[in-house]
Amino acid sequence: MNILIEWIYKTPKGTETIFRSEEMPAAQALLFAEDMERTGRTKSIAFIDRFDSSWTVKELKSYLKGIETEPHNITVYFDGGFDHATSRSGLGCVIYYEQSGKSYRLRRNASSAELTSNNESEYAALYLCLQELELLNVHHLPVRFIGDSQVVIKQMTGEWPTLEKVLLGWADRIDKKMKDHGIQPEYELVQRKSNSEADRLATQSLNGISITATSEMP
Template sequence: MKVRIELIYKTPKGMKTSFNSEMIDAEDAILISEDLEKTGRVKSIKFVDHREGTWSVKELKEFLKGIQTEPHDIIVYFDGGFDLETKHSGLGCSIYYKQNGKSYRLRKNSLIEELHTNNEAEYAALYLAIDELEQLGVHHLPVQFNGDSQVVINQMREEWACFEDALRSWADRIENKMKKLGIEPEYLLVSRKENKEADKLATQALQGIEIISTTEK
């Protein structure tokens, strides 16, 4: 979870001004706020999340304590590939998350036969990732989804219209799954280089190499 710090600073002579930080990890924001409060010149301080919700230090600490045993701070990479010759699709996703004070990476791929285009494979890879989040028990949390498909990312952001029935069907399935889990998605378009891990998983699926693993980072 990321928040920004908003504070009012008061000088020894009584002058006041306000400061806003950039969005940073909530744990880091608490440490910084506690360090600032040691100066004795902070008149008020609060934290603001991505939905513009406000938190006190106590509230944010209690929230972070409550989610420690569940997966959180989740970043997902997904990619899909389609083989025109075999009509097979390779799906891949890697999920980075924290739980019980440790960091993990889950990798998963899948080979399926019922799709017809590369764009469908990209959507199916996103759905695969969400299905894995459900298996992890992720719910009612913000999740960052990174992909290199302009079609999927821009359509899920509702920046591009979705005219194809097959793609619209996938988008509806994904949105319904998100609502069911209470996931608040943030979609980021990344380069193929940044998405190379998910791309490799999709390629391995097309090669008949099945990958499913969770490792501590």
């Protein structure tokens, strides 16, 4: 989670003013805040997240301690494919995360006969990833979403407008689920070769191979 620090600074003569920092990782912000408190001239320190929620020092310490045993440092790869011959879609999802000092990889795929295009399949794959994050109880964390679909990445970042009604519906559902769980998305567009795991899962799904697996990484 990235946050900014807001604090009141008091001079030796009692003059006060309010300062705000730039955004930074929560753990780093806590270190700065603790150092500022030691000066004796700082009071009313608060931490503000991207959803304008305010956290006290005590609340942030509790949060950071709590996520040690919950999934964090999360990177998600997604890919969707559409077979025009069968009108079926294959969805691939790969999630890398850390929990309790260990690293894990979750792989999941799914198929659908209800989608109508490759772009819609890509959106559905991203939504599948969000469902898996929900099952992992991921909340109020930054998450990197990596895919090779220019349409999805550029539309979700606002770089391209979402004009098709069907795709807009998917984008709205994705945005809502992100906000409901406090997920702070960071999108990254990559070449297809850099998204091979998710691509392979989507293809396997089209071929009738279903995969749901979580493994510990070395």
